[in-house]
Amino acid sequence: MTDTANAPELEPEQEPFWRTKTLDEMTPQEWESLCDGCGRCCLIKLIDDVTDDLHFTDVACRLFEEQTCKCRDYSNRGKRVPDCVILTPELVDRLTWMPSTCAYRMIYEGKDLAWWHPLVCGDPKMVHEAVISVRGRTISEDDVTEDKLPDRIVDWIE
Ligand code: SF4
Ligand code: SF4
Numbered sequence: 001m002t003d004t005a006n007a008p009e010l011e012p013e014q015e016p017f018w019r020t021k022t023l024d025e026m027t028p029q030e031w032e033s034l035c036d037g038c039g040r041c042c043l044i045k046l047i048d049d050v051t052d053d054l055h056f057t058d059v060a061c062r063l064f065e066e067q068t069c070k071c072r073d074y075s076n077r078g079k080r081v082p083d084c085v086i087l088t089p090e091l092v093d094r095l096t097w098m099p100s101t102c103a104y105r106m107i108y109e110g111k112d113l114a115w116w117h118p119l120v121c122g123d124p125k126m127v128h129e130a131v132i133s134v135r136g137r138t139i140s141e142d143d144v145t146e147d148k149l150p151d152r153i154v155d156w157i158e
Contacts, residue, residue, distance in 0.1 A: 009125050018107055018119065024089035031089070034107065037124060038133040039069035040099040040157055044141060046149060054097050057152040060138040069133050077154075101132055105108045 017030050026034070042064040046055045063072045063082055073079050077084045085095065087104055098105040103113055113120050116130035127133045137156075144152060 002083060016119065021091075022051055022089075023092055023104065023107055026089075033119060034103040035128045036101075036103055036132070037069050037135075038099070038101065039064060039138075040125050040132075040134055042071070043134060043138065043157070044149060044152075045097055046153065055153045056099070056157040057073065057149055058138050058154045059141050059144050059152050060134070062140055062141070062142050064138065066138050066140075067135065069128070069135050094111070 007082065017026065018034065021030070023031070039060070040056070042061045044057045044059040044061070046057060047053070048055065060066065061071075062082065063071075063077065063081055063084075067073050073080050078086050085091065087095065092098075092104050092108050095105070100106075101114065103117060113130075115121060116126045116132055118124040118127065128135045134157075139152070
């Protein structure tokens with residue numbers, strides 16, 4: 001474990017972009033690089049009729065590739081899956097259903113990126129090794145009937 005409380009302060013020009021820019025100030029490349037590839041946002045979510053609470057299931061969008069956690073048709077995702085929300089700086093404040101670990105949500109909430117984020121640790125595989133990604137833990141929506149979705153609610157995503 002590192003003791004960040006005693007870490008030397010960096011000069012502003014040395015700070016990485018996600019600490020110095022708001023989401024709407026980022027370049028398209030910076031914006032894209034914020035995604036850690038966890039795949040959590042590609043899981044089907046349910047809203048409790050009574051409490052309005054949001055629950056994640058382990059059921060993934062049919063375009064989700066389980067072993068890589070990538071979209072099979074990223075450039076056409078909006079056309080192929082109308083429910084797929086394409087994040088933009090204008091939308092992010094409304095996306096309270098994003099997982100608490102999502103980099104966009106964390107930056108929006110004024111937090112720093114986590115240690116396992118590729119931009120922090122330099123290793124895109126770390127999101128899988130830290131068991132943040134959903135790799136190997138999902139089932140396709142093609143293999144689950146709608147009435148069984150409540151049985152697929154998981155407690156490992158908040
Ligand atoms: S939850 Fe956020 S960080 Fe994870 S894949 Fe989705 S957009 Fe990227
Ligand atoms: S269309 Fe692609 S990016 Fe959108 S939810 Fe499905 S797998 Fe994820």
